[in-house]
Amino acid sequence: MEKVKQSRKGSKTYIYWLASWRKGGKTRNVHLGSCRKMDVAEARRKARKTKAEALGINAESL
Numbered sequence: 001m002e003k004v005k006q007s008r009k010g011s012k013t014y015i016y017w018l019a020s021w022r023k024g025g026k027t028r029n030v031h032l033g034s035c036r037k038m039d040v041a042e043a044r045r046k047a048r049k050t051k052a053e054a055l056g057i058n059a060e061s062l
Contacts, residue, residue: 019047023055030054 001018004011017032032038032046052058 017043017047019043019050021051021055028054 001016003014003016005014015035017035017038018029019032020027020029022028030047030050032043032050038046
């Protein structure tokens with residue numbers, strides 16, 4: 001995900017990992033962390049664990 005923030009000095013672009021899923025007819029969006037601090041494999045691992053905990057699934061089996 002990309003977020004652009006405006007300031008007096010100009011605009012700054014921030015890039016971060018985002019996971020989303022549906023539960024009970026609503027979309028749940030979760031911020032996972034900065035792309036500079038986390039690679040794609042770590043972001044995917046964190047997303048799967050977070051989603052499993054939110055849905056009540058055993059995260060160890062993933």
